[in-house]
Each structure stands twice: as C-alpha cells, then as structure tokens.
Amino acid sequence: MSLRAILHLCLHVAVPALLAWLFWRPQFGKAWMLLLLGWVIDLDHLLADPIYAPGRCSIGFHPLHTAPAIVLYAGLTLPKRTRLFGIGLLVHIALDALDCLWMRASS
Template sequence: MEQFLTVLRPVLHYSLHFLAPGLLAFIFFRDRWQKAWLIMVATMVVDADHLLAKPIFDPTRCSIGFHPLHSYYAVGVYVIMLFFPKARIVAVGLLFHMLTDFQDCQWIGLIG
C-alpha cells in the first residue's frame, strides 16, 4: 500500500497544480476561463522560492511555512488579494497552489 501511495502522491499533486485550476477557472471565471486557467497555472512561479532552500527539492519537506512565498504571512496577502477584482484570479491561483501543497504535506505524514 505504501508503494501505491508513493506513486500516487506526485500524480495527484501535479494534477491538482495543472488540471484543477482549469476546473476552478471554468466554474468561477466562465466568461474568460481559458485566460483564467493560464493565469492560475502561471502562479506556479511562486515555487521560485524553492531555489532558496538547500536542498532545492526535498520530498520529505513541507513547503507550507518553510519557503517565504509559502509562509503564513504570504497566504494572508493572497487572501487580501481576493478583495481586489484585478488580482482575484491570481489570488485564487496562489491560494489553490497553497492548498495543493498543504495536502502534499498531509501525504508526507501518511507515507513517511
């Protein structure tokens, strides 16, 4: 079972990063869903803060609360951005990114 979860984790993680924003875009920004999807996928640039860590990638590290753009302060800024219509799509993308990374942290606890 642990081997199955180890394989499933990255599949779920990257599906949530790339496919789920399309669904969110279609549901919440239907009149411009394709543009919204691209903007939300572009928020993946938030992972540039991983370049500050050593090692850059550690499959056992939870990025929430560790990397600067994944900090609780940053998440607070992303929530505030929801209140500004021009920043709303970016905010939704960033917050869903944080949610995806948070669920990945939960998987770390499941499979060690």
C-alpha cells in the first residue's frame, strides 16, 4: 500500500475525530462515531471490478460518490437528527476529492 493510500485512510479517521473534538467535545465519542459512519458509502466499491484500484478516483466513478448522492448528503445536514451523519458523508467525499487531486498532481 502506498504512502498516499495510508495517509488517505488515516485522514478518514483523524479528520472526523478532530471535528468531533472541536465542535462536539461533550459528546465526542458519539459525534466521532456518527461522523465515521460516512465510510458506509464505500460499500459501492464492492460493485467495481477491481474492488480496489489504487490509481482510481472514487468521485464520479462509484454510484455513492456522484453529484446526485452528494446533494442528498448535503440535505442530510439540515435535520438535526441526521446532521452529523450528513457531515460525515460530506467529509468523506471531501477527503476522497482531495485524494483525487493528489493522484492528478503526482501523475
């Protein structure tokens, strides 16, 4: 596994932890777990062949990483009940987009 891939995975854990600590400190554990649930959208990788391709950008390729899905995730941030999950999904998408930029910059 490349250093970029390891950093990408670490950011998927660290960024939600940082956000939970900064904004929801009294409920840190619960907030962090709800933000981490954003990882559930990676289930769409199971539909791809190969499931994991180190040089493939997820944004726009996998069904749960497309513009219509992202609009839905933004909508989930509006109701208080689903806000943290929606933010977690958007953070996940943002980190995947960052990974796509890193891939393009290194090629």
